[in-house]
Amino acid sequence: MPQFSRHTRSGRIMLAVGLCAAVLGASGCTRVRSHQGYQVDKLLVDSVQPGIDNRASVEGTLGRPSFASQFGEQDWYYVSRDMRQLAFANPRPVDQTVLHIRFDAAGNVTTVDRMGLEQVAKISPMGDKTPTLGRNRSLFDEIFGNIGAVGAGGMGGQGGGNTGPGPNGS
Secondary structure (H helix, E strand, O other): OHHHHHHHHHHHHHHHHHHHHHHHHHHOOOEEEEEEEOOOOHHHHHHOOOOOOEHHHHHHHHOOOOEEOOOOOOEEEEEEEEEEEEOOOOOEEEEEEEEEEEEOOOOEEEEEEEEOHHHOOOOOOOOOOOOOOOOOOOHHHHHHOOOOOOOOOOOOOOOOOOOOOOOOOO
């Protein structure tokens, strides 16, 4: 009888080790959630009113913007994004809020706009190359393609006058 209990004890230990290994292995497949940017507080965002607030009051209420417009200080943007990632896959956005506040020349708020994830453009590259307009040239064409073209007759190399037609055909 003691031999039977020894087998069940080692079986239980093996079962516990197997369960721990399964839990650790499955934890690599969990979804990772992350937040990037501004922490949106709906009550504070709703308190910014056009015609009432100015730059100083907006900065006091919402803090410094994520970024301002490149041409003057007329627009402020507060960007917030929630991302989700499964194991080793690329992260993808699941929620996004862009708060756009526009000021007039005096620094007073004129508009407050909210944009969401619908503004995100989806780009799907085609393989490992991006299609472009123009000629398809190989590496050797790029390196050796101009041999003989520089200084060739009629190409603007040596010589005085060009007797052929000009660029406009005249």
